Amino acid sequence: MVGTRAQRVERGPGRPREERVTTAALNAVIELVAEGGVEAVTMDAVAARAEVSKPAIYRRWPSKQALIIAAAETRIGALSVPDLGDVRAELREVLTARLASYRRPGTGRLLAELIGAAAGDSGVRGEYAAYADRMMGETRSILERGIARGEVRSDVDIRSAATLVAAPLVYRLLAEPELPDAQFVDDLVDLLVRAVGRSA
Structure with a gap:
């Protein structure tokens, strides 16, 4: 019964994880900009700070500029x-x-x-x-x-x-x-x- 429940959790809706990845990446951008400016924002740095994969970032934002603007919109939307x-x-x-x-x-x-x-x-x-x-x-x-x-x-x-x-x-x-x-x-x-x- 426990194994069945775990499988259901793994196969359940992906939205909570998707939201976590998005939120973590955008928060990481704001932190990196505050620490070192836009030059500090790279896909590698964001992935490391947010603890997500680079492919997950690229699936959401095709470029560094798109990522920075998306982060800005969480503050100034x-x-x-x-x-x-x-x-x-x-x-x-x-x-x-x-x-x-x-x-x-x-x-x-x-x-x-x-x-x-x-x-x-x-x-x-x-x-x-x-x-x-x-x-x-x-x-x-x-x-x-x-x-x-x-x-x-x-x-x-x-x-x-x-x-x-x-x-x-x-x-x-x-x-x-x-x-x-x-x-x-x-x-x-x-x-x-x-x-x-x-x-x-």
């Missing part, structure tokens, strides 16, 4: 903000969620390394740009809803305004001595609404 009927409240939701991610240990180094890799290698710039585009998708939707509700000026360039929303938190995190906080988010929301609002 796409958001979904419901229609709150108020562009100010929705922008605060986005920025508060980003603030929580940015203040986690290692996220600043991860962001800096991503930006540096994108700037330094034209061959992978498109992959990082596509990732950034996904991260800003919800902000663009919020601004479009604001235009539809008459809260945001119809002449506002959505792409430029979305960049304006995203950039200040990153800049404060990476380039200024003071970490972003809730007060900074509140100040930023006020400035953004003044910049794009109908009353601006």
